[in-house]
Amino acid sequence: MKYINLFLLFFIISSCSNNSSVYWCGDHACINKKEKEDYFKKTMIVEKKIVNKKIKNKSEINKIIEQAKLEQKKKIINEKDSLKKDKFKEKMKTKSEKKLAKQAKLEEKKRIKEEKKLAKLAKIEEKKRLKLEKKLNKKNISNSQRMVLKENSNANINENSKFNEILKIINEKGASKDYPDINNMPE
Secondary structure: HHHHHHHHHHHHHHOOOOOOOEEEEEEEEEHHHHHHHHHHHHHHEEEEEEEOOOOOOOOOOHHHHHHHHHHHHHHHHHHHHHHHHHHHHHHHHHHHHHHHHHHHHHHHHHHHHHHHHHHHHHHHHHHHHHHHHHHHHOOOOOOOHHHHHHHHHHHHHHHHHHHHHHHHHHHHHHHHHOOOOOOOOOO
């Protein structure tokens, strides 16, 4: 009796389970029982398909739509990556332009400073020459001696200008070179 009760319980439980099944009338699902019976009378065949909620029968259109969605996502990702790369390139370009502008300003400042220095030296030489002329006038030195002294002072001015030209050339060559690596000393 115990086994019979268990068997009946099992039978009742299994019959109460919800199996989703659909009757097929040819190429489409039957709408109701009347259509199913009419189709059975004509063909003597009725198919029964079990619909499982976990497994969906995908049509070709759904597959194509999903493939298109995946391709669209890939395209969007690629566009975002290219935008990021473009932004990075633009940022690096602006950085390099700023660096070049800063370097140009520094070079301009050096040039102005050098011009001021040369102007100052020229003023000092002019003052020395004027002082020398005053001294000569006071001492009443002859004209020939004055000419010799003026030539010497002009020679000093020419030597200073040559020195300044050489100094400028050396500074220009040195500006294009890097600083030496003082940490890399030979032992």
